[in-house]
Amino acid sequence: MKKVGIIGSGTVAQTLGSGFLKYNYEVMLGTSDSAKLTEWKEKGGERAHIGTFEEAAHFGNIIVLSVKGVHACEAIEKAGPQNLLGKTVIDVTNPIAELPPEDGVLHLFTNSDESLMERLQLQFPGSHFVKAFSCVGSHLMVNPALTERPTMFICGTNENAKNEVKKILDMFGWDIADMGKVTAARAIEPLCMLWCIPGFLNNSWVHAFKLVRG
Secondary structure, eight states: OOEEEEEOOSHHHHHHHHHHHHTTOEEEEEOSOGGGGHHHHHHHGGGEEEEOHHHHHHHOSEEEEOSOGGGHHHHHHHHOGGGGTTOEEEEOOOOBOSSOOBTTBOOBSSOTTOOHHHHHHHHOTTSEEEEOSOSSOGGGSSSOOOSSOOEEEEBOSOHHHHHHHHHHHHHTTOEEEEOOSGGGHHHHTTHHHHHHHHHHHHOOOOOOOOOOOO
């Protein structure tokens, strides 16, 4: 049985954790506050586990990094980089600055010539990062109930890791647009800004991107 270790325990982590449980994965959420995951564990049953960041990283064959972008490097250090060696790390994070949006537009702490995932891949070269689930809200990440099958933009340098993530995305109800290597995260991460604008301006959060091919 495939085991998924999720570094993080917020809404996104719990949503993806439940999605993996739905498809018969065994899942451990890593947290510093296990009390807030009591309900998630009860609903998840015997395949749902709670541990520390380090325990979750050691547990998973596949890792999901689901923390605030400002804490991403610190979270991996707490999880133990040695526990992520050779593993696929699905990077859900975005480099959102801790500033209020301006006219509905979020601020990022990166620039157009770098991405958060590039920083992570450079700092932890033994892991295979794949950007995914970063351009949509948590309520739409697993089998989104939309009028069309939406597109998830991904990137990463390791082809085997991307293929592993593509299978998960297909299972979760997504078309996949592979944008290439880790450098493409420079373009993918800012999509979170665009996705959020209708929400901040009009309280409209039920939408996703669709790549139309000719």
